[in-house]
Amino acid sequence: MSFNQLYIFVGDLLPFLPDQIVFIFSGLSMAITICTFILGIGAIYTWFERRVLAKFQSRVGPNRWGPFGLLQPIADAIKLILKEDIIPRAADKSVFIVAPIIFLATTLLVYSFIPIGDDSQLGGLNVALLFVLGITSINALTVFMAGWASKNKYAILGSIRAVAMLISYEVPMAVSLMGVVMLSESLSLVDIVNSQSSMPFILIQPLGALTFLIAAIAEMSRAPFDMVEAESELIGGYQTEYAGMKFAVFQLSEFLTPIFTAAFFTVLFLGGDSGFSFIPGIIWFASKTFLVTSILLWFRATWPRLRIDQIMGFAWKVLMPAAILNTLLVGLEIVFLNENYLFQILINSIVVCIFIYLIANILGQKKLILRNPVPSELANMDAN
Amino acid sequence: MEEYSIYFERYGYFSLFLIVALLVPSGMLIASSALKFLGLRKSNPTKIKLDTYEAGIKTFSSRWSGFNFRYYTFAMMFLIFDVEVIFLFPWAASLVRLNNEFSEAVLIEMFVFIGVLILGWFLAWKQKAIEWE
Numbered sequence: 001m002s003f004n005q006l007y008i009f010v011g012d013l014l015p016f017l018p019d020q021i022v023f024i025f026s027g028l029s030m031a032i033t034i035c036t037f038i039l040g041i042g043a044i045y046t047w048f049e050r051r052v053l054a055k056f057q058s059r060v061g062p063n064r065w066g067p068f069g070l071l072q073p074i075a076d077a078i079k080l081i082l083k084e085d086i087i088p089r090a091a092d093k094s095v096f097i098v099a100p101i102i103f104l105a106t107t108l109l110v111y112s113f114i115p116i117g118d119d120s121q122l123g124g125l126n127v128a129l130l131f132v133l134g135i136t137s138i139n140a141l142t143v144f145m146a147g148w149a150s151k152n153k154y155a156i157l158g159s160i161r162a163v164a165m166l167i168s169y170e171v172p173m174a175v176s177l178m179g180v181v182m183l184s185e186s187l188s189l190v191d192i193v194n195s196q197s198s199m200p201f202i203l204i205q206p207l208g209a210l211t212f213l214i215a216a217i218a219e220m221s222r223a224p225f226d227m228v229e230a231e232s233e234l235i236g237g238y239q240t241e242y243a244g245m246k247f248a249v250f251q252l253s254e255f256l257t258p259i260f261t262a263a264f265f266t267v268l269f270l271g272g273d274s275g276f277s278f279i280p281g282i283i284w285f286a287s288k289t290f291l292v293t294s295i296l297l298w299f300r301a302t303w304p305r306l307r308i309d310q311i312m313g314f315a316w317k318v319l320m321p322a323a324i325l326n327t328l329l330v331g332l333e334i335v336f337l338n339e340n341y342l343f344q345i346l347i348n349s350i351v352v353c354i355f356i357y358l359i360a361n362i363l364g365q366k367k368l369i370l371r372n373p374v375p376s377e378l379a380n381m382d383a384n
Numbered sequence: 385m386e387e388y389s390i391y392f393e394r395y396g397y398f399s400l401f402l403i404v405a406l407l408v409p410s411g412m413l414i415a416s417s418a419l420k421f422l423g424l425r426k427s428n429p430t431k432i433k434l435d436t437y438e439a440g441i442k443t444f445s446s447r448w449s450g451f452n453f454r455y456y457t458f459a460m461m462f463l464i465f466d467v468e469v470i471f472l473f474p475w476a477a478s479l480v481r482l483n484n485e486f487s488e489a490v491l492i493e494m495f496v497f498i499g500v501l502i503l504g505w506f507l508a509w510k511q512k513a514i515e516w517e
Contacts, residue, residue: 023393031404170462308516331479
């Protein structure tokens with residue numbers, strides 16, 4: 001049920017109420033429903049992520065509470081809400097408290113733009129794509145607020161690194177969406193989904209999809225891009241001074257972002273809820289999102305953390321030209337090969353292969369040279 | 385007039401969602417502090433516990449430890465290219481319509497604009513503005 005249907009339903013049910021009150025009532029109830037649903041999904045996702053990560057690392061994972069450890073999120077919530085909540089004496093108290101609130105609020109807010117079905121209220125907004133990009137970039141500011149308010153040198157170092165990384169990856173992420181906007185001729189997410197009914201954009205522009213996926217992983221600041229909270233170097237990054245419920249809010253929103261990224265990728269490149277018509281759209285959407293979430297989890301489990309110079313170099317030297325190349329290619333193809341999709345797919349797949357080959361051979365790691373081991377002078381001291 | 389009312393409806397719904405999204409985390413923090421006043425949650429701040437964290441020893445420096453100058457060059461690069469993105473979005477959204485009207489000129493003009501930015505990007509690379517060394 002969408003907001004419009006609820007609005008009409010409540011209006012019919014209680015015709016004596018003024019229109020504004022019906023609007024506010026149905027809007028609030030819709031928002032509360034969506035937020036509760038997302039928090040529930042997030043709770044299940046924490047369990048899923050921990051179990052799957054454990055399988056990747058040959059561990060068992062949480063399995064004590066309930067069948068297969070399914071009640072673990074509830075146990076975690078109870079533990080975190082009962083933990084002592086410390087605010088350091090030196091901290092800037094008001095900013096310290098506001099930072100986690102804004103962090104989770106922005107994470108919840110972007111979910112309202114995901115269109116499922118044609119009558120999505122905010123997904124149909126004519127600037128929805130820009131709106132989502134704008135809201136997600138508030139994250140950089142919030143991370144800096146948290147680090148600055150802690151008055152801790154580890155926190156400030158972590159948050160400055162985080163801001164540098166987040167703003168660097170924001171540019172290729174936005175430029176890689178240019179191809180999507182050009183092909184769908186609109187910034188509204190509903191139009192983007194509708195224009196993919198015949199062909200998902202990941203086939204037409206694989207380079208843009210790849211660039212967007214990598215930049216989005218960096219924007220989530222998860223492994224392999226988890227420079228922000230490199231626990232072996234920076235204690236906990238911007239979360240160093242946070243404890244109890246505030247820490248829980250940060251963690252919750254970090255577990256909610258991969259689901260949003262997967263849903264956003266599904267909308268932009270995998271065709272949202274379109275598919276064969278004998279399966280309902282919501283199931284298409286959920287299964288595509290689940291697939292992308294699993295891929296993100298797989299990335300997290302298998303790749304080691306990158307160094308900061310590798311991360312910044314990758315954003316500016318690899319993803320930036322890739323995103324611009326994708327923009328130029330799609331622009332040329334729209335003007336010169338209008339709607340000849342098969343030819344576009346062929347050209348773009350060849351271009352993406354050549355690009356990856358060139359980048360890997362120019363900027364990639366040099367081949368390891370094995371030198372003959374030089375025996376140490378101390379090695380055979382006892383022999384004489 | 386019809387279109388305006390749709391906009392008001394959408395931004396009205398957005399602001400209602402914003403209120404709920406702000407209330408959820410604040411509610412969580414308020415619930416936690418309510419448990420403290422009810423005596424269900426421990427709260428025993430001592431002098432040492434409230435010190436700034438310092439990897440196991442006594443705190444000896446503040447947050448103003450200074451940070452590297454590189455971050456500023458990255459911020460400048462971000463500003464330049466983010467403005468580029470703002471120019472690109474409206475062009476991309478209306479490329480097909482403009483192409484029908486003005487033929488290839490629209491594409492070539494934007495390629496010149498992007499080309500100038502690529503030149504600037506090469507200059508930044510050559511001057512080691514995007515190197516982390």
